[in-house]
Amino acid sequence: MAETPSQDTAGKSTNGAKVRVRRIHRRDVNRVWEFLKHVFRDVNKDTVEYQRPRSKKRFLEVYEEEGVEQLLFELEKSTIDGKPSKESTIVGYAECAFEIVGSDSWMNQRYFDNREMRPLFVEELAVHPGVQGVGVGSFMLEQVEHIARLRGCTHLVLEVAENNANALKFYRARSFHKLDAAIFMAKKIANESALLPPRRLKKRPPPSPPGQLGRASGTPPSVDVRRRRPQ
Ligand SMILES: CC(C)(COP(=O)(O)OP(=O)(O)OC[C@H]1O[C@@H](n2cnc3c(N)ncnc32)[C@H](O)[C@@H]1OP(=O)(O)O)[C@@H](O)C(=O)NCCC(=O)NCCS
Numbered sequence: 001m002a003e004t005p006s007q008d009t010a011g012k013s014t015n016g017a018k019v020r021v022r023r024i025h026r027r028d029v030n031r032v033w034e035f036l037k038h039v040f041r042d043v044n045k046d047t048v049e050y051q052r053p054r055s056k057k058r059f060l061e062v063y064e065e066e067g068v069e070q071l072l073f074e075l076e077k078s079t080i081d082g083k084p085s086k087e088s089t090i091v092g093y094a095e096c097a098f099e100i101v102g103s104d105s106w107m108n109q110r111y112f113d114n115r116e117m118r119p120l121f122v123e124e125l126a127v128h129p130g131v132q133g134v135g136v137g138s139f140m141l142e143q144v145e146h147i148a149r150l151r152g153c154t155h156l157v158l159e160v161a162e163n164n165a166n167a168l169k170f171y172r173a174r175s176f177h178k179l180d181a182a183i184f185m186a187k188k189i190a191n192e193s194a195l196l197p198p199r200r201l202k203k204r205p206p207p208s209p210p211g212q213l214g215r216a217s218g219t220p221p222s223v224d225v226r227r228r229r230p231q
Contacts, residue, residue, distance in 0.1 A: 017075045017076065018075070018076040019073050019074065019075055019076070019091060019092070019136055019139060020073070020074055020076055020088075021071050021072065021073050021074075021139075021140075021143055022071070022072055022074070023069070023070065023071060023072070024063070024070040024071065024072050024093075026063065028072060028090075029059070029060065029063055031090065032059075032070075032072065032090065032093055033053065033056055033059050035090050035093060035126070035128070036052065036053040036059075036093060036124070036126055037053060038128070038129070039093075039126040039127065039128060039129065040052050040053060040126065042129070043161075043164055043167075046163055046164070047161040047163055047164060048161075048184045049161060049184070052124060052126070053124075062095070062101070062123075065097075065101060067097055067098045067099055067101070068095065068096070068097045068098075068101060068123075069094075069095065069096050069097070069144075069147060070093070070094075070095050071093070071094045071095070071140070071143060071144075072090055072092070072093060073090070073091055073092030073093070073094070073136055073139065073140060074088040074089055074090055074091065075088060075089040075091055076088065090128070091127065091128045091131045091136050092125075092126065092127045092128065092131075092136045092137070092139075092140050093124060093125075093126045094122070094124060094125050094126075094140045094143065094144055095122075095123040095124035096120050096121060096122045096123060096144050096147065096148075096156075097120075097121045097123055098120060098121075098151065098153070099121075100121060101121070101123070107121070107157075111180075112155075112157075116154075117154050117155050117157075118152060118153045118154045118155070119153060119154070119155045119156070119157040120144065120147065120148040120151065120153040120155070120156055120157070121157050121158070122144055122156050122157065122158040123158075125137060125140055125141065125144075125158070125167075127140070132166075137170060138174075141156075141174060144156060156176070157179070158171075158176075162183060162184075
């Protein structure tokens, strides 16, 4: 079974290593799910829209769907850390679909039809953080493009967050251009707090001298009830 590398071991293990690609098997599904959560942990921290992975339920459904390619990229067994290893190591995952998949997609098929575009939708490109920047992503993109050509697709189409700077740089350097202009906008509302500010309380009158009951004790002012001598 394939392993997922820790951040450190994956980084060390790539010197001269070979990466190979294969289609996902059912036995890989849980491991790939954990891999994706790890890859997108930092990306998700910086974006308004929760990027990926969507949900495990959805991920399991995708495995059953027709027309979706799920590809695993692994370091070859013999080259992990330059030493022989029994296990291969997952360093990348790519997913692409020939049609808009899932009920939660906002993509508009007509946009492509009206422009005679036959897109291959790249749903996921994820490289382990420990091996980013050494060519895995380029290999994955070439693989996806290869599939697109074989299947007569005219474009690769994907969604990326405007503030996912690494990914944007990666795509722009590989001739991707912006298709649409959907961006998140925000305006700060000048609003008052629903709760009133702190309030200073009234001063209490000083207590009455001993022997004299005053208002402060809650007793009415004392009244002299002795009969007055007629004058
Ligand atoms: C974007 C991503 C797929 C690129 O894969 P990669 O294996 O790092 O890419 P490569 O090594 O083939 O290419 C490196 C190039 O990508 C860019 N890049 C993207 N992320 C990088 C990173 N973390 N470290 C170094 N370079 C990175 C650099 O611009 C670099 O440019 P160069 O070719 O001029 O050197 C990968 O960084 C990734 O999985 N990121 C996290 C998940 C993500 O954001 N996916 C895209 C969602 S739409």
